[in-house]
Amino acid sequence: MPLAGARAAGNRALSRVLARVDTRQAIKERDRPSAESTRSKRREETQLRQARNRLATVNATRAENETIAADQNMGPRTVGSIHYSGINNWRRGVMTAEITPDMLGTGSPPSVPISGWTDGYARGHLLARSLGGDGADVRNLVPIAHVATNVTEMWHTVEKPIWTHLRTAGNEGHRVKYTVAVDYAAGRNVVPKTLRFHARCYDENGIKCDDLEVVGSIANAAV
Secondary structure, eight states: OOOOHHHHHHHHHHHHHHHHHHHHHHHHHHSSOOOHHHHHHHHHHHHHHHHHHHHHHHHHHHHHHHHHHGSBBBBEEEETTTEEBBTTTTTEEEEEEEEOOOGGOOOOOOSSSOOOOOTTTEEESSOGGTTTTTOOOGGGGEEIIIIIIIIIIIIIIIIIIHHHHHHHTOOOOOOEEEEEEEEOOOOSOOOOOOOEEEEEEEOOSSSSEEEEEEEEEOOOOOO
16 A cells, blocks of 8 residues: 555544544533532532431430430339339339239330330330330330340340240249349430349249249340
8 A cells, every 4th residue: 555545544543533532522521510510419418418417306306305304213113023213314223023923914015205215226124014014114114126135135035034934834833033224324325235134033932943043134236
């Protein structure tokens, strides 16, 4: 091929490549949002996020104001063999009970609001409903993670063994001395950090049973 023809062919090929590059660049420029539109979109997203945060704060404050006064401070209460300690600055203390077979299934579901009861936390009984715990007494209710702490840990670790033992044939005269203590983190947090418990069985003669003693603590799961 003559030199001139080769140069012309090369120039045409280069032109095609440059045209493709220019076309791609033009598409990018067309699809790229302007700096002003990007800033505007970011401002809108920030305003929306701030509005949502303000709404969440208002709702949380309203919910806390509706419940906080109801259980800030309260004296202790004893009902039969159950003793609920008082409440001091929204914090529960210790529940003690002597559980007998006739108490099983006589408790009640939670029916009063408590401080710290928000999405993800349940109003958990210190003395379980299944064991005769009162769901209308704020002294017996604390905010705990429903599935992780209330159902999975408390029921399977300590409450179910008590229930099973007292329902077993031949144990009609038995009773279980049961204690649950509530621990909190430092500060004004009204949500318990841990629940400590001790359950010990005694027969009709007041002698310790060999087949039921549960001692331990459970961390209140975060939600």
